């Protein structure tokens with residue numbers, strides 16, 4: 001009897017109906033009686049100290065219940081990064097912040113709060129608090145913060161908060177052997193997540209006298225721990241629930257507002273308090289993607305073989321450590337994942353400054369690294385006059401490469417297939433030739449590409465655990481509890497497909513929940529690192545295998561058939577050999593509830609700790625038109641090719657890829673948060689921060705080089721973040737192909753492109769334009 | 772100061788004593804429980820709060836509640852049929868895979884409904900132009916454009932034949 005395949009099918013996401021009906025409840029949609037509202041007073045300087053607050057007028061404002069100063073709530077320093085707790089103290093995230101602070105390290109820092117009857121009243125009262133500051137010098141760049149006379153942003157801590165170095169061979173030796181050496185300085189902007197739902201949390205004391213927090217978080221279990229740490233509570237005394245969430249992209253992998261929300265409710269004797277950020281606050285005062293500067297030096301032989309790669313990285317952390325050096329340092333272990341060179345050196349540092357705090361954002365340092373690496377690599381190919389795809393084919397790591405930094409053999413590593421497939425599917429050769437023909441004196445056309453390699457989850461650098469729990473329901477359906485967090489990406493649907501596939505029941509027989517609850521859902525560290533369908537997949541598989549075994553044992557006993565003769569197919573227990581029906585799953589489970597003699601609930605649990613990693617890869621190909629009279633770049637087409645193992649749900653997968661491609665295309669072309677000389681954010685709204693609209697993007701093409709990963713639980717590996725890696729550099733390389741200028745920074749706004757082009761026209765040598 | 776407003780909400784005649792400073796978004800969410808109306812920015816930039824007022828899509832966050840007096844408003848809750856079944860546009864969003872986090876979706880569906888009401892067979896370019904006031908961070912918009920095209924095709928036939936029109940991508 002043929003098993004209906006559920007893995008690989010475009011099953012409808014289980015939550016789609018609620019979402020198209022407007023029935024899906026997000027954190028702000030729950031009715032809560034007697035809700036108080038809090039607003040945060042934001043510093044209007046970027047670096048300094050609050051000497052004095054005058055709250056007399058604010059306290060008299062209508063509706064104000066309490067004005068809260070830093071001294072009113074616990075001041076234990078804590079870390080906000082959504083990493084698992086580390087038992088080794090030296091390896092923990094830097095605990096460098098308080099819920100409210102007099103020490104101002106970023107513009108908009110949380111210096112006080114107001115609790116009022118309505119949000120509007122709280123907002124109005126904020127304006128009445130008078131603040132006296134000591135003002136310190138503002139450092140916007142790592143360079144400024146590393147100057148010998150620079151003040152320590154965190155007293156007692158060097159402004160360089162992390163350094164690392166990896167490599168092998170001898171790069172100097174490699175450069176000596178090289179026929180050519182290419183040096184490039186490449187820089188990336190501050191990108192913001194712009195999830196459509198702003199951060200919001202509600203906290204109160206629940207009837208069991210514990211502290212309850214409803215929050216839009218990607219990491220409920222970690223959120224619970226950080227709330228407890230910041231508030232000095234035992235971890236068990238905090239319960240976090242996460243309902244539907246309107247996107248996160250890594251920003252909600254930082255525990256930003258929840259500790260304060262709980263602290264405010266505690267000040268109010270446990271009354272419910274809601275803290276909801278505005279769009280302006282969410283863009284400027286939560287987290288961003290680190291702006292990182294790269295200095296690449298690459299040695300290459302005339303035949304295209306690379307002899308040495310040297311990369312020096314400086315990452316701008318902003319005012320607080322958050323994910324810290326984990327982001328800037330990450331790239332070091334991925335250059336070698338993609339390219340061969342006998343000699344490699346990667347040095348990185350992460351530096352505190354006074355711009356907005358950077359944290360996790362989709363791709364976690366990889367979009368920055370891949371942008372810089374792929375610009376540099378492409379310029380090397382240009383230097384020796386080799387086709388860029390061919391150059392990468394010549395230099396990429398082979399399938400089965402043992403990555404010594406990642407302590408992993410890159411099994412089923414299909415970059416070669418991606419490059420071959422990309423050339424063909426994109427019509428690279430034809431488009432390249434046409435680009436030259438179409439070019440006029442004002443309109444230039446070009447094509448470009450970029451490649452990447454990416455790990456799945458964080459092993460061996462961090463903890464990888466996940467849990468799943470299955471309960472058989474009387475009608476033969478199964479309730480699936482997981483700690484993995486659905487944040488819009490579709491993890492819930494993919495994990496349900498996995499459970500159904502292993503159990504031998506239909507997709508509809510798996511019931512999920514919109515709510516993740518730290519009290520009842522098994523431990524999982526949450527949604528990040530493209531880990532959920534991989535690590536979570538093993539947990540679901542284990543729980544489903546156990547459940548299947550229980551069902552078969554029960555059927556074997558009841559019907560007196562040896563268990564090894566049985567299988568479950570299409571919601572029926574059958575003879576494995578010929579599919580003859582033994583009993584339906586429904587009847588079998590019903591008996592497990594109500595049979596007088598044998599009833600015994602069917603439940604299984606699984607918790608896994610995963611010690612392997614599967615490397616994904618892929619490439620992007622882009623075609624652009626550049627209007628050299630204005631500098632405007634129009635993206636004509638963009639294709640991503642992905643080696644992500646087995647595609648669990650092609651509809652969801654292509655949706656993930658499209659959203660990520662859009663995010664990366666905009667990273668290359670429009671997006672960037674900018675600051676005044678005083679450190680004040682200048683474009684923290686959706687008009688001036690150029691989130692792409694529907695008109696700014698072409699249709700996005702994607703191809704999967706589908707294989708079955710030998711390690712992944714269902715042959716799958718990373719996909720959630722991988723498509724954000726290579727579009728931006730592919731676009732930059734296409735612009736280079738069009739106008740013949742190697743621009744060293746993104747976004748490629750009309751101003752940047754115009755200046756770079758005209759500057760290059762004016763300079764005889766050309767070379768990289770540093771604008 | 773409060774003012775009495777009378778209007779039609781999703782086909783039902785309703786009234787409310789509303790603070791004159793309140794936005795329509797706030798009134799719909801707080802006084803009528805229409806939580807399908809989402810706030811993404813509160814200042815008319817993102818379109819998450821879109822509602823239809825007398826045949827026009829409006830950002831309800833920058834529309835004063837008192838202005839609704841005497842008018843007809845449709846929210847996402849009013850798009851779903853009385854019996855709980857889905858409108859063809861809603862079904863098309865699901866079938867085309869246009870829904871991810873879902874936060875922009877109510878606004879997208881209302882804008883799509885309005886678009887299709889005056890342009891029953893829009894090109895992809897027209898869809899992109901008409902819906903450009905609705906932002907989405909999850910989808911890259913492609914499947915939303917697909918969904919609107921699919922809905923247009925389905926609305927073009929008799930209701931009983933709609934389900935038979937499958938999702939295929941045309942560009």
Ligand code: FES
Nearest residue numbers: 811813817818832
């Ligand atoms: S919430 Fe109204 S336009 Fe954004």
Ligand code: FES
Nearest residue numbers: 872873875907909
């Ligand atoms: S689906 Fe998440 S913002 Fe559109």
